[in-house]
Amino acid sequence: MNTFKKIITFDSQIRPICFALIAGPLRNNKHWFHSRNQTKLQNIKLERFQNSKQEHSTGSYSHVPIIQRFIPGVLVLAASAYIAKNYGYYKEKLQEFFPFVVVATKLGKNLAGQREKYNFIAEVADLAAPAVVYIEIRDTKRIDYYTGQPTPISNGSGFIIDQSGLILTNAHVVIDNNLKNNMSILVKLVDGRTFEGVVENADTQSDLATVRVKGSHLPVLKLGGSTSLKPGEWVVALGSPLALSNTVTCGIISAHRKSEELGLFKKKIVYLQTDASINQGNSGGPLLNLDGEAVGINSMKILPGISFAIPIDHAKAFLSTSSGQKYAQNVRRTRYIGITMMTVTEPMIAELRKRQCSLSVKVREGVLVWKVITESPGERGGLHPGDIITHVNGVEVKSSVQIYEALAEKGKPLDLVVYRGQKELKILVKPDE
Missing domain, CATH: 2.30.42.10 (PDZ domain)
Structure with missing residues (x-):
């Protein structure tokens, strides 16, 4: 029944146009057909010829009023304008009646080159991935029954900032006062290589730390700038949520938030708020701009779509002040609730x-x-x-x-x-x- 109604509606719309396109030319050429049926000249006498010519002239198209000559053309123009105006409507109607034509058109569309043209997120991830590391904290006093290795306690992420093996991460990723001397740090690269890490410097106030591994010619992530970041700018977050190394998420910079706005009164930091997904294990990983530069360190997730990163300019200040200092894990002993x-x-x-x-x-x-x-x-x-x-x-x-x-x-x-x-x-x- 619905199909029948569609046909009736479509017919009522298209019929006037077809009539205008057909009736106009027929009306215009009526006299031409009429003149062709006139009696042929029987002889070549001048008088008969003149009479015949006079009769022919009486029924010729030249005696049609000028306004009637323009009516067919006006109708054709009006019909053409109507069709052009309602082109989208009739295209949609034709697609409803002949869906196989639409499918064939879409299948024939060439989308070659779209991946290379618009895959900017993948390009950033591909550039940065080799320098992003998975960090695992282990308790050396507890040995896993099945693997014979120390038991993993927690995990996070980091990224290499020096070819000799210096890694930047969050302090809460690598500092565990509960383990004290029983803690070991496992660092794993995306290519499968593993290293034993040692905390070199840490600042629990700003939640930043550096870890040193013994290596050479390691891939390095370039540090960018965070003060010039604008709300709405694309960013890419890399890390290891739930121990799944080099997971890529993307989003935008939502705002710059002072630590007081978040209730962190002791931390004088202007955090980067982003809607890029940052989950447990992403902490310490880089937040990247579209140039492949680290502009922040993923720190915490509050709600889906509301996460925060420490700006890279603050991390640069930490790196410059902590140069040459060594972190002693057991110097500061406070009560611990985990x-x-x-x-x-x-x-x-x-x-x-x-x-x-x-x-x-x-x-x-x-x-x-x-x-x-x-x-x-x-x-x-x-x-x-x-x-x-x-x-x-x-x-x-x-x-x-x-x-x-x-x-x-x-x-x-x-x-x-x-x-x-x-x-x-x-x-x-x-x-x-």
């Missing part, structure tokens, strides 16, 4: 509630638990990634600074009030001294 956390403000809570309808309306401020280390005091106490800590030892939490202050009180456990969706939980965490 979580990565971030202060959340009311606007961030509103965004979380919008994306997670189950979040309790009682939560207005607090600290978001972003990551929990396996077999850490935090995990043993019952903390999960995504939990929001609202109280510590009976005091309302408004900043992550309060958690660090509570950790500074030696011998005292952390009595936490945590919201997990709609549930309010009371969790007792006993930090390692």
